Amino acid sequence: MNQNFTFLLWDCLQYLINGIAQGSLYALVALGYTMVYGIIRLVNFAHGEFLMIGAMCGFYAIRAHLPMPIAIIVAMLSSGLIAVIVERLVYRPIRKSGRIPALITAIGTSLFFQYFGQLTFGADPKTIPPFIAEKIYNFGEVNVSNVQLAILAIVLLVLFFLWWLTHYTKIGKAMRAVSFNLEAAELMGINTNQIISFTFFLGAALAGLGGMLMGYTMSIEPMMGMNLGTKAFVAAVVGGIGIIPGAALGGFIIGIAENLVAGLYKSSFRDAVSFFILIIILLVKPSGILGKNIKEKV
Amino acid sequence: MDYYLQTLLIAGIFITLTLSLNLINGFCGQFSLGHAGFWGAGAYASAVYTVFYALPVPGPINMLIAIVVGFIAAAICGLIIGVPCLRLKGDYLAIATLGFGEIVRITIMMTEKVGGPRGFINIPHLANIFWVYAVAAIITLFMFNLKRSAFGRAIISIREDEIAAENMGVNLFKSKLFSFTIGAGIAGIAGALFAHTQQFLHPSNFNFMWSVIILVMVILGGQGSVTGSVIGAVVLTLVPEILRYIGGTIAEWRMTIFPILLIILMLIRPQGLFGAHELHFKKSGGA
Numbered sequence: 001m002n003q004n005f006t007f008l009l010w011d012c013l014q015y016l017i018n019g020i021a022q023g024s025l026y027a028l029v030a031l032g033y034t035m036v037y038g039i040i041r042l043v044n045f046a047h048g049e050f051l052m053i054g055a056m057c058g059f060y061a062i063r064a065h066l067p068m069p070i071a072i073i074v075a076m077l078s079s080g081l082i083a084v085i086v087e088r089l090v091y092r093p094i095r096k097s098g099r100i101p102a103l104i105t106a107i108g109t110s111l112f113f114q115y116f117g118q119l120t121f122g123a124d125p126k127t128i129p130p131f132i133a134e135k136i137y138n139f140g141e142v143n144v145s146n147v148q149l150a151i152l153a154i155v156l157l158v159l160f161f162l163w164w165l166t167h168y169t170k171i172g173k174a175m176r177a178v179s180f181n182l183e184a185a186e187l188m189g190i191n192t193n194q195i196i197s198f199t200f201f202l203g204a205a206l207a208g209l210g211g212m213l214m215g216y217t218m219s220i221e222p223m224m225g226m227n228l229g230t231k232a233f234v235a236a237v238v239g240g241i242g243i244i245p246g247a248a249l250g251g252f253i254i255g256i257a258e259n260l261v262a263g264l265y266k267s268s269f270r271d272a273v274s275f276f277i278l279i280i281i282l283l284v285k286p287s288g289i290l291g292k293n294i295k296e297k298v
Numbered sequence: 299m300d301y302y303l304q305t306l307l308i309a310g311i312f313i314t315l316t317l318s319l320n321l322i323n324g325f326c327g328q329f330s331l332g333h334a335g336f337w338g339a340g341a342y343a344s345a346v347y348t349v350f351y352a353l354p355v356p357g358p359i360n361m362l363i364a365i366v367v368g369f370i371a372a373a374i375c376g377l378i379i380g381v382p383c384l385r386l387k388g389d390y391l392a393i394a395t396l397g398f399g400e401i402v403r404i405t406i407m408m409t410e411k412v413g414g415p416r417g418f419i420n421i422p423h424l425a426n427i428f429w430v431y432a433v434a435a436i437i438t439l440f441m442f443n444l445k446r447s448a449f450g451r452a453i454i455s456i457r458e459d460e461i462a463a464e465n466m467g468v469n470l471f472k473s474k475l476f477s478f479t480i481g482a483g484i485a486g487i488a489g490a491l492f493a494h495t496q497q498f499l500h501p502s503n504f505n506f507m508w509s510v511i512i513l514v515m516v517i518l519g520g521q522g523s524v525t526g527s528v529i530g531a532v533v534l535t536l537v538p539e540i541l542r543y544i545g546g547t548i549a550e551w552r553m554t555i556f557p558i559l560l561i562i563l564m565l566i567r568p569q570g571l572f573g574a575h576e577l578h579f580k581k582s583g584g585a
Binding site: 041043090093094097098099100101103104105107108109111112115116118119226230233234237268269271272275276278279282283286 | 329382383385386388389390392393394396397398400401404405407408506507510513514517521550551553554556557558560561564565568
């Protein structure tokens with residue numbers, strides 16, 4: 001075998017590993033999109049901003065000398081609470097007006113938090129230290145850091161937790177019922193408003209966790225939600241929006257594709273590749289990889 | 299004085315842009331989130347013409363050619379995007395157009411000849427406020443007439459109910475594609491005007507946020523209302539400036555007040571200021 005080819009293979013493996021680590025973070029954020037969409041058919045454009053708020057609150061918690069695990073809990077709770085408040089004040093009254101006003105409202109909320117963040121937290125980028133001391137293991141030519149492994153483990157744990165939650169608990173069953181048919185669920189005695197609030201809380205808390213974990217590769221700033229939010233949203237659509245395993249799959253696909261393209265071709269194509277994948281998926285199977293086709297009836 | 303002129307100029311360009319999106323979104327009911335991509339394609343194409351390939355003719359004629367170039371470039375983009383995407387509906391169409399809009403922007407960013415991420419400089423100053431408002435007036439008239447034409451009625455019927463429209467003999471795909479292409483082309487005209495009044499283009503002028511702002515202008519005025527679009531564009535250009543003018547804390551917080559106003563509008567009047575109605579200037583006019 002040619003030596004260059006061997007190096008290429010090693011490189012590919014390295015990008016694959018980096019991609020899985022990054023993709024698992026996208027998956028974490030995409031889960032929130034997909035749960036909210038699944039339950040009230042709303043593309044929550046403000047989801048990236050929930051992530052930003054979580055990361056910012058976590059940053060201030062660390063600066064107040066709180067230990068890392070507590071800072072992560074602070075981040076999750078704060079973004080979750082903000083999401084519940086936003087849902088109560090804004091999304092709930094708009095729900096009856098139809099989808100496009102709801103979409104515009106979501107965009108408005110997203111804009112509000114971006115500029116609110118700039119005014120309160122300041123526009124300068126801040127850094128969150130990695131949540132465990134970084135150690136790098138070498139396997140042949142490939143480096144794997146324990147942070148990457150920990151992130152992957154956390155995301156898999158979260159996925160398992162969500163699977164357990166939706167299949168084996170009362171509130172999870174109620175969530176599935178609401179996403180299947182909101183009105184019928186209400187007639188069956190489910191408090192749908194409470195379930196929707198809970199879904200927003202859960203999704204935003206996961207986004208806050210994602211924001212904290214992202215500290216190991218990038219700095220945080222008030223406008224970060226836009227870019228990350230769009231990518232996570234693309235991931236949710238690629239996997240099949242409204243489907244929890246789909247969000248995870250989409251996140252991994254986007255993360256791996258980005259790293260492979262950035263490493264092997266040009267790093268400036270990093271942002272374009274997710275949209276290319278999106279368009280190809282939408283043209284071949286508009287409901288996403290794991291989605292089901294729904295026929296429109298007269 | 300320059301500041302007021304610049305604000306008026308931007309308002310005029312946004313009138314054209316909002317009308318072009320209203321054709322796609324308001325009349326035809328196809329939810330597009332990539333309109334800034336067409337705007338950018340038109341702006342860059344026309345600027346490439348005037349900077350690199352300008353013919354030795356007087357300025358106004360060159361400007362006219364630049365407008366035509368902008369229209370054609372953006373319309374071709376619209377056609378390329380429309381053919382595969384218009385098979386999709388609702389949210390999925392919105393996402394696909396969002397993706398295409400971003401791809402247009404990233405492609406511009408990657409093209410070294412037009413400055414890439416540094417921006418496109420030295421564009422001749424060929425257009426002024428008269429150009430901007432003349433074009434806006436022509437497009438407004440065009441929209442009024444289109445709305446009353448047979449084709450206009452056909453695309454409005456698509457918005458109301460696709461299946462019913464198809465049964466009445468409207469060719470869904472052709473009508474959608476035509477309105478999408480023309481809408482994109484008109485956005486390209488706005489792009490040509492933008493390029494030749496600002497004399498500087500930067501890819502970040504055409505990102506997703508601007509697609510959203512144009513969309514919000516359409517929704518604010520009312521989907522399917524021509525006068526609504528004009529007023530939506532003017533109001534949304536002026537409101538942040540007025541908040542800036544008030545000064546003090548309000549000026550500092552204007553970018554957070556602006557989305558709050560938007561949310562309140564959606565809560566109180568989700569169909570926009572005018573709904574699908576027109577503002578009448580004389581009693582006898584019917585629309």
